[in-house]
Amino acid sequence: MTSETLEKIAVADFERFRSMFYRKTGIHFENSKRYFVDKRLHERMKATGHTNFKSYFTFMRFQASGEEFQNLVNAMTVNETYFFREEYQFDAMTRYIMDELDSYRPPGEDLRIWSVPSSTGEEPYSIAIHLIENWKGLAHRDVEIASSDIDSNVLASAKKGLYSKRSVQNIPTALVKKYFIETNGQFQLCDDIRESVSFSLANILSGTNIKGFRHFDLVFCRNLLIYFDDESRKKAAHVLFDAMKPGGYIFLGHSESMSRISSMFKVRKFGDVIAYQKPLVGGA
């Protein structure tokens, strides 16, 4: 089945699909994204054996397991990991959030940050570098960075701290020189940063195992929840809520929103950057 035999998607059908996708995920596709969206819809139509969009839409919309909808969401959200990805969140962290968190905690109490999933480590290491470079509060406050993933292979890779050029290309050259040693086109992260992140194997949906992850001031949970179904997403939101101290903050990925998951967190904004805060008093 070539793409030519797949029916072109009519404007009204696209709009209906767009409305449904927005209702379920909060993601809105501009008309300019039609090529991108149509391509992925056609891929999914091909994968599921539908030649016309209407029959694919009905199949996907009424499938009890929701599996095809999840496949579609995965296809629509491009997720690559690299250093300093969605850097505006790290900026909000060092400019505003760390100071606010610092004001809540008594002297001597560490601030704890959790990055989940760690994947191959770019995110927690980016957090470490940003803190050293941009947060003056490090002079009087210890910060602990923990990072978890369900996949032991990526954890092993994260601990090694060896990266490709592609992975570091968003980092200003001066910082690459400062924190990495380049050998044969590979970039080895310096020990100082590597040793400032503690990695652990964890499954956020596991029940008993995850209950020990507590008392975090700041959580980065980016581009994970989007891959879960509704039930798991809500369960994860509770795990994350319980893992945080009152007043703690959480960042989601740029195309993710608590608006389709939970209203437990307070919506906070720093410029255009959205972060969600666990209420300070009483958890309400």
Place this chain on the structure above:
Amino acid sequence: MGLKKKSNASDDIVIQQEEKRSAQRTPQQLVADLASPDSSVRRWAVRDLSGEENAHKAFLARLPAENDPTVIEALFSALEHNMTDADASQLIGMLKSEQVQLRNGAIELMQQNPDLFAHNVHKLMQDDDPDTRIFCVDIIGAVAHPDALSWLHHIALNDDNENVVGTALDKLAEVSDCSTYDILQTVESRFPNHAYISFVISLIRNQLGSA
């Protein structure tokens, strides 16, 4: 001061601060904790009770008395797995609650359980209260059940309340097919000169007309 170093760089350090409990809590103690004056104790009780036999019963009993939004969310999230017909009946009852969060939670849970909802849909479609019938349509509008379209058609053709029919039409704007086309004229004639209903019918006609 600065970034804390892990004690052994090569080992897999598990960052866990185990909750130090003075005694292991029994299910009975956890059920009692559901009524604790401390909302975080109540939240943890919900979490620790999840998966226990009869937990659903305790959660459903607690809901009407609960006023903390985060605990209400935790209760509904815990109910989501392994729901039974008996659970569904009680949740259907919550559609009549004065507490919006309880109604919303019940609607969401029924949306996730198409077969349990289907056992109750006809009764709901005939409920005396138009708001309850609207919530029924809200569930139909999101539920993954093959009869959803015919239920919406039935409501659009038979319900007397303009808001119930309006809500059904809103949902049809997402899931209509050519069989919907056949009913639109009848629906329109039931509510002549109704600005919103005419608007949505027109929208649906345009969508179907582009086939």
Place this chain on the structure above:
Amino acid sequence: MKTVMIVDDASTVRMFHKMLVSSDDRVVEEAENGVEALEKAIGTHIDLFLVDVNMPKMDGYRLCKEIRQNELLRAVPIIMISTESATQDAQRAYQCGANFYMTKPVNADSLKSVVSAVLGGS
């Protein structure tokens, strides 16, 4: 330019109300529920909220309370729109901070007049 935010989980109701209140000197923003409304509204300039009561995740009453607690949004007028017509529902809306309460289906002319009165002409 005046900005109106329409908050309702029914997409066609948003479309319909948008059609009624749009004009050359108005921008209309939309949100599906209270959480999304706050995500979009906080830190931006909104001149008027049209808020449905029954929405998933965060309902209209709770959204009103949140708006009234937010330093920058607390003075923004709120028109609450609901299917519920009992007096106590209107009272509840006012207690949460709504300025006006209208029942669905809204009378098109009434909605337009109230919006014009709040925003100052159309």
